[in-house]
Amino acid sequence: MLQSKLFPKTRKEPPREAESINHKLLVRGGFIDQLMAGSWTLLPLGWRVVSRINQIIREEMNAIGGQEMLMPLLHPRSIWGETGRWGSTKDNPLGAKEIMYQFKDMRGREYALSFTHEEIVMDLLRKHIRSYQDLPVAVYHFSTKFRNEPRARSGILRGREFMMKDLYSAHTTEADLMEYYDQVKEAYSKIFTRLGFDFRITESGGGVFTDKTTHEFQVLAEGGEDTIFYCDACGWGENREIFEGKAGERCPSCKKGKTIRAQAIEVGNIFPLGTWYSEKMNVSYTDADGRQKPVWFASYGIGSTRVLGASVEVSHDESGIIWYPQVAPFDVHLIELKAQNSKLKTDPKEIYKRLSEAGIEVLWDDRDKSAGEKFAEADLIGIPVRLVVSKETAENIEWKRRNSKKTELLSLRQAIDRVKKMH
Amino acid sequence: MLQSKLFPKTRKEPPREAESINHKLLVRGGFIDQLMAGSWTLLPLGWRVVSRINQIIREEMNAIGGQEMLMPLLHPRSIWGETGRWGSTKDNPLGAKEIMYQFKDMRGREYALSFTHEEIVMDLLRKHIRSYQDLPVAVYHFSTKFRNEPRARSGILRGREFMMKDLYSAHTTEADLMEYYDQVKEAYSKIFTRLGFDFRITESGGGVFTDKTTHEFQVLAEGGEDTIFYCDACGWGENREIFEGKAGERCPSCKKGKTIRAQAIEVGNIFPLGTWYSEKMNVSYTDADGRQKPVWFASYGIGSTRVLGASVEVSHDESGIIWYPQVAPFDVHLIELKAQNSKLKTDPKEIYKRLSEAGIEVLWDDRDKSAGEKFAEADLIGIPVRLVVSKETAENIEWKRRNSKKTELLSLRQAIDRVKKMH
Numbered sequence: 048m049l050q051s052k053l054f055p056k057t058r059k060e061p062p063r064e065a066e067s068i069n070h071k072l073l074v075r076g077g078f079i080d081q082l083m084a085g086s087w088t089l090l091p092l093g094w095r096v097v098s099r100i101n102q103i104i105r106e107e108m109n110a111i112g113g114q115e116m117l118m119p120l121l122h123p124r125s126i127w128g129e130t131g132r133w134g135s136t137k138d139n140p141l142g143a144k145e146i147m148y149q150f151k152d153m154r155g156r157e158y159a160l161s162f163t164h165e166e167i168v169m170d171l172l173r174k175h176i177r178s179y180q181d182l183p184v185a186v187y188h189f190s191t192k193f194r195n196e197p198r199a200r201s202g203i204l205r206g207r208e209f210m211m212k213d214l215y216s217a218h219t220t221e222a223d224l225m226e227y228y229d230q231v232k233e234a235y236s237k238i239f240t241r242l243g244f245d246f247r248i249t250e251s252g253g254g255v256f257t258d259k260t261t262h263e264f265q266v267l268a269e270g271g272e273d274t275i276f277y278c279d280a281c282g283w284g285e286n287r288e289i290f291e292g293k294a295g296e297r298c299p300s301c302k303k304g305k306t307i308r309a310q311a312i313e314v315g316n317i318f319p320l321g322t323w324y325s326e327k328m329n330v331s332y333t334d335a336d337g338r339q340k341p342v343w344f345a346s347y348g349i350g351s352t353r354v355l356g357a358s359v360e361v362s363h364d365e366s367g368i369i370w371y372p373q374v375a376p377f378d379v380h381l382i383e384l385k386a387q388n389s390k391l392k393t394d395p396k397e398i399y400k401r402l403s404e405a406g407i408e409v410l411w412d413d414r415d416k417s418a419g420e421k422f423a424e425a426d427l428i429g430i431p432v433r434l435v436v437s438k439e440t441a442e443n444i445e446w447k448r449r450n451s452k453k454t455e456l457l458s459l460r461q462a463i464d465r466v467k468k469m470h
Numbered sequence: 471m472l473q474s475k476l477f478p479k480t481r482k483e484p485p486r487e488a489e490s491i492n493h494k495l496l497v498r499g500g501f502i503d504q505l506m507a508g509s510w511t512l513l514p515l516g517w518r519v520v521s522r523i524n525q526i527i528r529e530e531m532n533a534i535g536g537q538e539m540l541m542p543l544l545h546p547r548s549i550w551g552e553t554g555r556w557g558s559t560k561d562n563p564l565g566a567k568e569i570m571y572q573f574k575d576m577r578g579r580e581y582a583l584s585f586t587h588e589e590i591v592m593d594l595l596r597k598h599i600r601s602y603q604d605l606p607v608a609v610y611h612f613s614t615k616f617r618n619e620p621r622a623r624s625g626i627l628r629g630r631e632f633m634m635k636d637l638y639s640a641h642t643t644e645a646d647l648m649e650y651y652d653q654v655k656e657a658y659s660k661i662f663t664r665l666g667f668d669f670r671i672t673e674s675g676g677g678v679f680t681d682k683t684t685h686e687f688q689v690l691a692e693g694g695e696d697t698i699f700y701c702d703a704c705g706w707g708e709n710r711e712i713f714e715g716k717a718g719e720r721c722p723s724c725k726k727g728k729t730i731r732a733q734a735i736e737v738g739n740i741f742p743l744g745t746w747y748s749e750k751m752n753v754s755y756t757d758a759d760g761r762q763k764p765v766w767f768a769s770y771g772i773g774s775t776r777v778l779g780a781s782v783e784v785s786h787d788e789s790g791i792i793w794y795p796q797v798a799p800f801d802v803h804l805i806e807l808k809a810q811n812s813k814l815k816t817d818p819k820e821i822y823k824r825l826s827e828a829g830i831e832v833l834w835d836d837r838d839k840s841a842g843e844k845f846a847e848a849d850l851i852g853i854p855v856r857l858v859v860s861k862e863t864a865e866n867i868e869w870k871r872r873n874s875k876k877t878e879l880l881s882l883r884q885a886i887d888r889v890k891k892m893h
Contacts, residue, residue: 054537054607055598080594083546088594091537091609114477114514119631120543120614121571121583123506148544148581150573152618158571160544160583171503171511175478184477186514191543191614195575208542 048377050412053077054091057424067270069356070202072368076428078355078376085199085207092428093355095376097210100354101189103241103373104212107234111227113187113214118167120191124149124157126166130327133159146194160193165324165346168215172342173330179219182332182342183227187214189351201272203356204312214347219332221321224343228319231347235264235315242354243371244361247277247311249284260289261318264349265311268360275311280304312357315349368429369450372469377410379466380430382421384437395436398444398459405463425449432466471800473835476500477514480847490693492779493625495791499851501778501799508622508630515851516778518799520633523777524612526664526796527635530657534650536610536637541590543614547572547580549589553750556582569617583616588747588769591638595765596753602642605755605765606650610637612774624695626779627735637770642755644744647766651742654770658687658738665777666794667784670700670734672707683712684741687772688734691783698734703727735780738772791852792873795892800833802889803853805844807860818859821867821882828886848872855889 054077061071062081073079078093089097105115127133132143148160161167168186176182192211199207214231218224232248239246245267250260263286265275276294277284283300292299294308325331325341334340362369372378379402383395395411402409410430412421418437425433426449435445435454443456446465457465477500484494485504496502501516512520528538550556555566571583584590591609599605615634622630637654641647655671662669668690673683686709688698699717700707706723715722717731748754748764757763785792795801802825806818818834825832833853835844841860848856849872858868858877866879869888880888 052535052537054609056604080597082542082590082593086542086544088542088590089540091539094539094611097540112475114471114475116514116517117512117520117633119505119509119511121509121616121631148573148575150571150575152571152573154618167505167511170505174503181479186477188517193544195577208544210540 048410050410051414053410055080057427065202067201067204067356067360068363069204069359072359072363072427072429073202073356076368079203085196085205087203087206087208087352089352089355092376096355096358096370096374097351099374099376100242100351100358101212104189104238104349104351107238107241108187108212108214111185111230111234113185115188116186117188117190118161118164118171120161120193122159122161122167124159126170127159130166130324132166146196148193148195161190162192162194163346163348164188164190164213165215165320165344166328168346169324169328169330169344172217173328176217176330176332176342178333179335183216183218183223185214185216185227187212187347201270201356203352204272204360206352209353210351212349212351216345216347217325217330218343218345219334219340221343224319224321224345228317228345231317231345232262235317235347235349238349239264239266239314241373242358243373244314244357246314247275247284247309248282249275249277249286250289251286251316252289261316263313264315266314266357266361267309268312268357269310270360271310271312273311273313274308276306276308278304279307312353312360314354314357315347317345317347319345363429366423367427370429370431372431375429375431377408377430378469379407379409379432379434380425380428381409381411382418382425382433382435383411383413384418384421384435385415386438389438391436391438392441393436393444393459398434398436401459402463402466405467407463407466431469432462434462471833473833474837476833478503480850488625489623490625490627490779490783491786492627492782495782495786495850495852496625496779499791502626508619508628510626510629510631510775512775515799519778519781519793519797520774522797522799523665523774523781524635527612527661527772527774530661530664531610531635531637534608534653534657536608538611539609540611540613541584541587541594543584543616545582545584545590547582549593550582553589553747555589569619571616571618584613585615585617586769586771587611587613587636588638588743588767589751591769592747592751592753592767595640596751599640599753599755599765601756602758606639606641606646608637608639608650610635610770624693624779626775627695627783629775632776633774635772635774639768639770640748640753641766641768642757642763644766647742647744647768651740651768654740654768655685658740658770658772661772662687662689662737664796665781666796667737667780669737670698670707670732671705672698672700672709673712674709674739675712684739686736687738689737689780689784690732691735691780692733693783694733694735696734696736697731699729699731701727702730735776735783737777737780738770740768740770742768786852787849789846790850793852793854795854798852798854800831800853801892802830802832802855802857803848803851804832804834805848805856805858806834806836807841807844807858808838809861812861814859814861815864816859816867816882821857821859824882825886825889828890830886830889854892855885857885 065071080088147162274287276290278298281301298304322341331339433447446457447454488494503511570585697710699713701721704724721727745764856870869880870877
């Protein structure tokens with residue numbers, strides 16, 4: 048795409064109220080725009096990154112039999128009433144009234160906006176599940192979540208409206224549920240590895256749903272809101288809420304490593320919910336002996352827009368974002384430095400065409416600006432590879448990785464091969 | 471994908487309240503599920519169709535320079551107040567109070583749910599557009615719209631929550647706007663042609679926005695809510711609201727053809743909105759002479775989920791849906807008829823593998839059911855090609871198009887070639 052056409056332009060200064068790195072850089076680079084506190088437009092560059100993130104998640108969900116669909120965002124009060132999550136009392140610690148957007152329309156009907164979708168999936172399952180032969184089922188969607196957080200903060204990390212992939216699975220037995228739960232845990236590990244994160248899986252309390260522990264996927268990041276403890280030798284990890292002990296002590300699991308305390312960003316979590324929901328909402332199946340039994344249930348979430356923010360928090364420098372190639376908005380930033388009174392030996396249009404034909408996504412800076420301005424903007428936007436065509440590069444192209452200072456002269460063929468190898 | 475795993479199963483009976491064909495068939499086939507009146511879950515099959523529809527739209531939007539992004543669904547009252555569309559009075563025929571979901575949260579902040587996005591785009595543009603060099607801009611998104619219709623009806627054709635692609639363009643001059651408007655009109659024609667529709671473009675009144683006429687894209691369909699008039703010889707068409715005359719008369723445009731009256735489903739509309747919004751919301755740019763001028767603006771919509779419903783209305787028979795290949799949930803329905811006490815000569819697993827390797831999307835009916843039951847379900851679901859593997863087909867495959875009664879024996883190679891040719 049031509050950078051002269053790209054909406055919007057970058058900006059030199061971050062918004063005054065911005066505190067976090069993702070907020071500053073994503074706004075300056077033109078990836079996101081704030082409509083109101085906690086509510087963001089994903090601008091063309093930001094949407095490109097989120098689409099790539101979603102595609103990685105989608106592939107791994109499909110690989111474990113997840114079926115993609117799309118559930119509504121506006122929910123009737125009646126369904127939320129069945130589990131008691133509409134209201135909120137001392138006896139009902141699950142009540143979500145504080146952060147659920149709830150309202151009555153002019154016809155007197157009461158609604159909630161999708162704060163999560165467990166109740167909606169349960170309603171769907173009870174309409175369609177009859178016997179053990181209809182199970183297991185695993186369905187997911189990418190959709191908008193609304194949470195009226197008292198304080199929206201940290202840029203796109205904690206919004207009031209955000210995008211989430213949520214997967215739900217239903218099973219005949221606890222054993223089947225736990226086997227699938229482990230598969231999802233593995234799929235999540237693959238996803239966060241593919242996304243380029245240095246992450247830890249931490250246990251957290253099961254709450255009232257289940258006596259099982261639930262798990263969080265935490266990306267190590269200095270600016271992270273969460274405090275976690277993990278072992279430097281084995282896979283053990285716990286979040287602050289359940290950790291008993293001190294950082295630096297022996298690992299309670301392997302007894303060899305040392306517990307490390309770190310700041311992290313929670314990007315995913317998985318919950319073996321058991322039969323709490325199905326009992327409250329009467330979601331049952333008939334087993335092989337004709338008996339009615341409650342469905343075993345679990346839910347699994349990844350915040351796509353939070354992954355966008357976390358990617359910036361863990362990969363940037365003082366000049367801007369450094370996207371990992373797999374989620375970058377473009378593969379290559381082609382920068383044309385116009386020669387005065389003469390034509391370039393290499394036609395940028397031809398290079399753009401050949402890169403595109405090779406399946407490479409290119410942002411082509413065709414604008415009439417100085418090299419300094421163009422390079423500064425390229426560093427801010429953070430595309431992994433910068434290719435410069437100028438009078439000086441003659442029939443070659445100048446290659447530079449965003450995360451390196453080294454430049455090299457390459458032929459177009461060599462440049463294409465190198466980009467291909469990055470994926 | 472294995473049909474034994476597909477969620478949910480089909481059902482023999484339509485819902486009692488269903489009146490329209492799309493409602494009956496989409497529910498029976500397991501494409502959609504009603505959460506409440508006017509609100510639908512797109513189940514895995516339905517989501518597959520909508521994804522294909524969206525991809526066709528996306529390609530044509532990108533081809534005319536549209537930039538995809540994603541805007542929020544929850545909007546602050548203040549922005550809707552600027553154009554007066556929050557309220558509704560006699561002086562303000564644009565007021566949308568009747569169908570806009572509006573509410574106050576517990577902290578007293580007032581919101582509307584996205585009934586459309588003109589005001590939100592305008593707010594975005596005024597933050598980022600400075601000079602004539604920043605224009606034109608064309609941005610679009612696929613997102614959820616909420617409209618509190620007094621009566622949700624016609625299955626997925628008129629919902630209270632639905633998916634729409636909306637494109638917005640901003641320009642320096644009326645001439646530039648109208649030139650782009652014509653480009654979009656052409657792109658829309660390509661889209662609806664690719665979707666397989668027999669459609670007409672009809673003029674409709676401009677309302678208070680503009681003295682230009684606006685255009686609707688109407689799919690000819692017996693069950694359609696709209697009445698339109700079009701010429702049987704030239705491209706002339708008008709909707710019922712502005713048509714003056716009688717069906718059967720000479721075409722007022724070419725003077726040769728005859729005006730035909732028909733029922734239709736509106737699947738798209740385009741509005742040259744002029745400067746109505748930009749004047750109300752102060753969205754301006756500086757021209758080459760340093761003068762401030764209002765931006766010229768237009769919006770263009772296609773209802774993705776409505777296209778899903780319209781596709782069924784225009785292509786079905788008494789047994790079920792007949793999907794056009796370009797939007798079908800799968801390319802091929804592979805039906806395995808298990809042989810008793812013997813193995814099939816052609817292993818369905820091998821056929822499934824080879825079809826998939828050829829890039830063909832296959833629903834494989836691996837279930838232990840009778841031929842009659844399987845064929846009836848295949849007809850209901852409506853995948854364009856049915857391939858049967860049974861004892862009788864020996865080393866060949868039985869080929870049948872959903873829209874034909876003819877069956878043929880083909881080799882796998884021949885079947886693959888034929889599927890490839892359909893796209």
